[in-house]
Amino acid sequence: MGAEDIKEEEGGLTIYIKQENFKKLLDGLAGLNLAPEYSGLEWVAKEPATVNDPSTRIQLDELYAALDESDDVQNYFTSEA
Numbered sequence: 001m002g003a004e005d006i007k008e009e010e011g012g013l014t015i016y017i018k019q020e021n022f023k024k025l026l027d028g029l030a031g032l033n034l035a036p037e038y039s040g041l042e043w044v045a046k047e048p049a050t051v052n053d054p055s056t057r058i059q060l061d062e063l064y065a066a067l068d069e070s071d072d073v074q075n076y077f078t079s080e081a
Helices: 019-031 054-069
Strands: 003-009 012-017
Touching: 012 019
Parallel strands: none
Antiparallel strands: 003 012
């Protein structure tokens, strides 16, 4: 079905695929009478970044806190490890 990686997580599986294989995967699951609880496309960093500078760490933590508190932000993605 085009899966590149599958990770078992609490309560289910996360299947990593290329964007062009998304419909093929959903159709394959439907053919097996399996319905995902959630399906969607999310960006995943190819190379995670590490933040070592303490002042940058503080700024990022403040940014993440502000994003978490905002009613206008549903999701955000980072390449931070």
